[in-house]
Amino acid sequence: xxxxxxxxxxxxxxxxxxxxxxxxxxxxxxxxxxxxxxxxxxxxxxxxxxxxxxxxxxxxxxxxxxxxxxxxxxxxxxxxxxxxxxxxxxxxxxxxxxxxxxxxxxxxxxxxxxxxxxxxxxxxxxxxxxxxxxxxxxxxxxxxxxxxxxxxxxxxxxxxxxxxxxxxxxxxxxxxxxxxxx
Amino acid sequence: xxxxxxxxxxxxxxxxxxxxxxxxxxxxxxxxxxxxxxxxxxxxxxxxxxxxxxxxxxxxxxxxxxxxxxxxxxxxxxxxxxxxxxxxxxxxxxxxxxxxxxxxxxxxxxxxxxxxxxxxxxxxxxxxxxxxxxxxxxxxxxxxxxxxxxxxxxxxxxxxxxxxxxxxxxxxxxxxxxxxxxxxxxxxxxxxxxxxxxxxxxxxxxxxxxxxxxxxxxxxxxxxxxxxxxxxxxxxxxxxxxxxxxxxxxxxxxxxxxxxxxxxxxxxxxxxxxxxxxxxxxxxxxxxxxxxxxxxxxxxxxxxxxxxxxxxxxxxxxxxxxxxxxxxxxxxxxxxxxxxxxxxxxxxxxxxxxxxxxxxxxxxxxxxxxxxxxxxxxxxxxxxxxxxxxxxxxxxxxxxxxxxxxxxxxxxxxxxxxxxxxxxxxxxxxxxxxxxxxxxxxxxx
Numbered sequence: 001x002x003x004x005x006x007x008x009x010x011x012x013x014x015x016x017x018x019x020x021x022x023x024x025x026x027x028x029x030x031x032x033x034x035x036x037x038x039x040x041x042x043x044x045x046x047x048x049x050x051x052x053x054x055x056x057x058x059x060x061x062x063x064x065x066x067x068x069x070x071x072x073x074x075x076x077x078x079x080x081x082x083x084x085x086x087x088x089x090x091x092x093x094x095x096x097x098x099x100x101x102x103x104x105x106x107x108x109x110x111x112x113x114x115x116x117x118x119x120x121x122x123x124x125x126x127x128x129x130x131x132x133x134x135x136x137x138x139x140x141x142x143x144x145x146x147x148x149x150x151x152x153x154x155x156x157x158x159x160x161x162x163x164x165x166x167x168x169x170x171x172x173x174x175x176x177x178x179x180x181x182x
Numbered sequence: 183x184x185x186x187x188x189x190x191x192x193x194x195x196x197x198x199x200x201x202x203x204x205x206x207x208x209x210x211x212x213x214x215x216x217x218x219x220x221x222x223x224x225x226x227x228x229x230x231x232x233x234x235x236x237x238x239x240x241x242x243x244x245x246x247x248x249x250x251x252x253x254x255x256x257x258x259x260x261x262x263x264x265x266x267x268x269x270x271x272x273x274x275x276x277x278x279x280x281x282x283x284x285x286x287x288x289x290x291x292x293x294x295x296x297x298x299x300x301x302x303x304x305x306x307x308x309x310x311x312x313x314x315x316x317x318x319x320x321x322x323x324x325x326x327x328x329x330x331x332x333x334x335x336x337x338x339x340x341x342x343x344x345x346x347x348x349x350x351x352x353x354x355x356x357x358x359x360x361x362x363x364x365x366x367x368x369x370x371x372x373x374x375x376x377x378x379x380x381x382x383x384x385x386x387x388x389x390x391x392x393x394x395x396x397x398x399x400x401x402x403x404x405x406x407x408x409x410x411x412x413x414x415x416x417x418x419x420x421x422x423x424x425x426x427x428x429x430x431x432x433x434x435x436x437x438x439x440x441x442x443x444x445x446x447x448x449x450x451x452x453x454x455x456x457x458x459x460x461x462x463x464x465x466x467x468x469x470x471x472x473x474x475x476x477x478x479x480x481x482x483x484x485x486x487x488x489x490x491x492x493x494x495x496x497x498x499x500x501x502x503x504x505x506x507x508x509x510x511x512x513x514x515x516x517x518x519x520x521x522x523x524x525x526x527x528x529x530x531x532x533x534x535x536x537x538x539x540x541x542x543x544x545x546x547x548x549x550x551x552x553x554x555x556x557x558x559x560x561x562x563x564x565x566x567x568x569x570x571x572x573x574x575x576x577x578x579x580x581x582x583x584x585x586x587x588x589x590x591x592x593x594x595x596x597x598x599x600x601x602x603x604x605x606x607x608x609x610x611x612x613x614x615x616x617x618x619x620x621x622x623x624x625x626x627x
Contacts, residue, residue, distance in 0.1 A: 060609045
């Protein structure tokens, strides 16, 4: 399916068939984004649902500069960030064990892991760590941009990323130790 | 970041960048359901609901007024005055050549008509339109400073008597208000045409009394307003406003309010700047001379160097956050309905408002562009329109501090009919929630 100007015009006219066709085309990719940001599958479903509703309702805000898929992805990420902000208001615990020790992880240890295993490790991170990790490492946002998006300072973003890395390395070490024992 | 971290990042990014998982089918079903629901203001039904609510308030207010009046006048005084007539129905005053008032006073000399004669509940409608007109409540201020409602009631009990009643609103006071001495002059009744043929003078007097029911009130309000909308590249910032809104009370319940609010608001967004600057790339040590020293028969070269800076034109692309700020004057025209509940007054209001831009402060992505060659500046933050139109719907809770001053809190929903922005590509209708609080000052009651 080609996402061109005519197709976007149809989406802006709220054409239902075009909406479904667009959803069928990009939903798998966007669901991957949601899974990275969410605590659980249910939360990922909620983020995807809310994100696509925002896309279809606010599609008039897309001005045609830049890729449309990029705009949709950004909207989904923003929805996920709002989800993070709601969670932050409720309060979440940070496990201090994550930051006590230095761990060294080999590249091969990560390469050996499957998608689902990696996803589980990322999901185990506290919300703040996970969001910063996703935005910086996977989506390529700078710490300044992350700070603006999440309403935190650049340094907080850096320290959260550093702690996220330690947490992931710790988890990978545990997996490796378990494999050695087996 | 260590090289190890960088490699791990690259691996993770490559693994997750194109990570695709089919979502469960119920997600699309839920999206379809949500999209089928029209948003409140995107459909005519939203406006129809508001009009329907306003239509509902009108009859409710009518019945509300009627109900309260039934219970209000619990305390009344009644004077039964004899109107002397002879058997043929001719006024005794005419026979004696004296005024009717003199005749009435003379016939009732045994009764002190300036004193309270009896306390009872007021009677219901007389059935006579003229008497009922006189019986309408009239705002009055009692001698002791208590405000009450005076009810004048005139009934014809038979050919020879009129009954004058005067009641007070005791619901307004925690203690019984001493009744004002009842006298013929206080009733405003011209006795020249007894028993029930009242002339225009009486109606004029009543009409003037009725006018006292309308009064002015001034509201001084401060209000933070929270934006309820987000857009892709624009964040509508919360705003703060301060205003003065005079209110004209049409009667005890209905009011019309207008005024002016000065609102300070803003938007946050991004600007992409593409520019060339002359940057220091680094330095190197340039050998400008070599000399040779001979020490112990060994020739050693000595290199004389100077540090040379290397500058080059470098193209940059910078994304900066920009914030535009605006000052608006908002003029609402609101219709409202107020009712007393215990020590508080509660009220509802709705109406249109228009906002005029007074000033704007437009941010630039680069504070100092000296020595830079700007290739392209793409400011993603649209400018706001000079004029906007809104619908305000709100409620209020008022607590009286004393007869003149009261504290108010007014949660208010504001919907902007047209997009806030002049750029046609930003067509989103925005809404806001304002929590207005301040002081009401009553004038001239």
